[in-house]
Amino acid sequence: MTRGVRKVDVVNNGKKPSSGSTGAAKVFGRLLRFHRERAGITMEVLGKHTSYSKSQVAMIEKGERRPKDHFVRVADEVLGAQGALLEVAQEITPSGVAAWFEDYLVEEAQAAGIHMYANHVIPGLLQSPRYAEAVFRCAVPALDEDEIETGVAARIDRQKVYRRDPRPHVTYILERVTLTRPIGGREVLKDCLLHLLDIARLPNVEIQVMPEDRTTHAGLSGPFILLETAGRRRQLVYVEGQGGRYFLSEQPLLGDLFTRHGTMRAQSMSPEDSVRLIEQVAREQ
Numbered sequence: 463m464t465r466g467v468r469k470v471d472v473v474n475n476g477k478k479p480s481s482g483s484t485g486a487a488k489v490f491g492r493l494l495r496f497h498r499e500r501a502g503i504t505m506e507v508l509g510k511h512t513s514y515s516k517s518q519v520a521m522i523e524k525g526e527r528r529p530k531d532h533f534v535r536v537a538d539e540v541l542g543a544q545g546a547l548l549e550v551a552q553e554i555t556p557s558g559v560a561a562w563f564e565d566y567l568v569e570e571a572q573a574a575g576i577h578m579y580a581n582h583v584i585p586g587l588l589q590s591p592r593y594a595e596a597v598f599r600c601a602v603p604a605l606d607e608d609e610i611e612t613g614v615a616a617r618i619d620r621q622k623v624y625r626r627d628p629r630p631h632v633t634y635i636l637e638r639v640t641l642t643r644p645i646g647g648r649e650v651l652k653d654c655l656l657h658l659l660d661i662a663r664l665p666n667v668e669i670q671v672m673p674e675d676r677t678t679h680a681g682l683s684g685p686f687i688l689l690e691t692a693g694r695r696r697q698l699v700y701v702e703g704q705g706g707r708y709f710l711s712e713q714p715l716l717g718d719l720f721t722r723h724g725t726m727r728a729q730s731m732s733p734e735d736s737v738r739l740i741e742q743v744a745r746e747q
Contacts, residue, residue, distance in 0.1 A: 486550065486554045487525040487526075487528055488524075488525030489525075489550055489553075490522070490525070490529065490553075490554060491522055491523040493543075493547060494522060494523055494529075494541075494547060497537075497541040497542070497546070497547065498523075501540075501542060505519040505523075508537060511536055511537075511540045512537055512540075513532075514533060515603055517603055518603050528554050529551060529554070530606070531551075534547050534551040535548070566687075566700050569689050569698060569700070570620075571623065572692070573689040573690060574628070574631065574690050574691060574692045575630060575632075575633075575689065576631075576632045576633075576687065576688075576689060576690075577632070577634075577689075578632075578635070578685075579635045579636075579685050579687075579723065579726060580635070580636050580637065580640055580685050581637040581640065581684065581685050582637075582640065582643075582685070583597060583645060584636070584641070585636075586620065587621055587624075587632070587661075588634065588654075588657070588661055589617060589618075590656075590658075591614055591618055592646060592654070593646055593650050593651065593653065593654035593657075594614045594617045594618065595614050595646070596645045596646025596650050597646075598610045598613050598614060599646075621661070624661065624664055629666045630666065631666055632666060632667045633667070633668045633727070634667075634668070634669045634670065635670050635723075635726050636669065636670070636671050636672065637672050637674070638673065638674045638739075639674065641655065641671065641740060641743045642743060648747045651747055652744050652747035655743060655747070656744055658740060659741065659744070662733075662736075662737050662740070669733060669737065669740070670727060670736045671730060671735075671739055671740070672726065672730045672731075673730070673731060680725040680726045681726045684701070684703060685701075686699055686700065686701050686723075687699070687700040688700075688720060688723055697711075697716055699711075699715070699719045699720075
């Protein structure tokens with residue numbers, strides 16, 4: 463792995479997060495793969511027995527998706543695990559977020575500064591409940607109803623971060639398309655934009671919109687999140703994409719991303735003009 467890049471499960475100076483749920487999901491995944499390979503069963507075959515797709519089985523084996531009770535029971539029997547999978551599964555507690563994302567939340571919960579750039583969708587910390595539900599319903603493979611329900615609740619609960627003590631300094635750079643893409647329909651989008659405006663009025667939050675007609679753009683490499691710990695003594699960059707998720711924690715990559723973010727803020731509309739634009743877009747829905 464490139465120097466300065468850490469896998470998403472290596473955070474907190476090498477320590478695991480305090481919650482054991484993420485670790486349990488990954489242990490379950492490794493144990494599932496061990497018993498599956500020992501039994502000579504492919505992911506496709508196991509998926510047919512459990513009514514899961516191959517990609518869903520793969521996500522469970524990577525610790526990226528929590529297994530349902532039905533899956534655990536059937537897999538334990540089909541793979542001849544003799545109760546081992548059932549035992550480990552009891553340690554996995556639902557949190558409403560993907561197992562891999564819990565590592566990021568540990569950092570977010572203690573950050574003094576949170577700075578996000580989004581180019582596809584309104585970020586989770588700005589989403590209304592209806593918009594968040596619509597986003598979860600866009601997931602492929604599709605999520606179960608209880609996964610959607612707990613996911614929405616967890617996402618909205620995260621928004622307590624704005625009012626915790628001490629309050630973090632939170633900034634956003636949003637591509638204009640995130641404000642106009644009608645995820646869930648125009649009424650749902652308008653509801654989210656009004657929710658976003660309420661958050662924008664908080665004294666510790668700044669939202670800027672990147673104009674769509676710029677001829678130069680420092681963020682063409684994609685979205686990212688910058689985190690600063692208390693006292694600004696430690697900085698992290700979190701990147702998430704189709705191929706994986708990871709933290710950047712060392713120079714020069716760290717400094718490059720913070721420099722890029724500063725350039726992008728200068729290229730964006732001011733917070734005041736951005737709020738006026740968001741109000742206009744909301745009226746047009």
